[in-house]
Amino acid sequence: MDTQVNKQILTRLRRIEGQVGGIQKMVEEQRYCVDILNQISSVRAALDAVGVELLTSHIKTCVIGHGSGQDHSDASVQTDEDLLNEIKLVLNRFLK
């Protein structure tokens, strides 16, 4: 993962952590359920966006990077398959 993506993702995760703290406060203050639920939807969307960022960064650096131009042995073709199966698993967990 390149440094800039890394920083950006950390910033987002810190914000998400703060939002989760905010939701706790809302629960403690017995705020209206529907408002709390909307905040939860927001955090969920933010988490999904981080997931998509990470996944595309992964495809960029590990999957594309992996297949580019060096002289591969059969072993590495196998590994492309492995990387794709791994992505499939990740996506299935996400869309579960």
Next chain:
Amino acid sequence: MDTQVNKQILTRLRRIEGQVGGIQKMVEEQRYCVDILNQISSVRAALDAVGVELLTSHIKTCVIGHGSGQDHSDASVQTDEDLLNEIKLVLNRFLK
């Protein structure tokens, strides 16, 4: 929301906050993307579970509680409709 549900939800939210902190650490330590993504899926599932808990608690206390047995005027029938529309909006945001 009754006190026990409230406590349980706070406990879960604190755990989620901790998990988000853990994901930040993973990003800082440049851990393997796929492991980070799996952690994100986990937090997302935990958040969804909190959402479902809150929503059913809302239906129990506000929606069922609301409609039970007193002599209603038309105004309150209207409010049932409002509560349902609100739930529809919440669900649509969740499933967005």
Next chain:
Amino acid sequence: MDTQVNKQILTRLRRIEGQVGGIQKMVEEQRYCVDILNQISSVRAALDAVGVELLTSHIKTCVIGHGSGQDHSDASVQTDEDLLNEIKLVLNRFLK
């Protein structure tokens, strides 16, 4: 479920069925993956919308209707709990 909601849901389901047929055609014609994926997202959103409609209709007729005003025995209080647990299960399956 009241008749109007019923009709509306049937219309939507027929449209969804047609869209799934359309996606098959796209696959047969070897259309660009990304276009096919966008169609799948569309159908998924349409299905979710039907789900939300059905669920709110269920809450309206079974859950609110159920709790309203007759002289309940303890057994029926139990049944409110059952209905809520059922909704919880449904939501968890949906958000899985």
Next chain:
Amino acid sequence: MDTQVNKQILTRLRRIEGQVGGIQKMVEEQRYCVDILNQISSVRAALDAVGVELLTSHIKTCVIGHGSGQDHSDASVQTDEDLLNEIKLVLNRFLK
């Protein structure tokens, strides 16, 4: 998309089309909402699985295939970026 994946995806889509038809019948027969909702969840999961299959197939043939070993000009690096942005958009629509 290779022929085998293609066939497999068509088979799944036909099954999904049949399931949507089955849900219509359930609605017409006024079956219990919760049973209908569970069927909708099932179809949704099946659609997601098709989406994941298509997306990994796309990554395999278009993204990895694209970047492999030929002497690229800057223009093609640009195109890798385009492919990744496209995947990001697709994923965001899916997780919307």
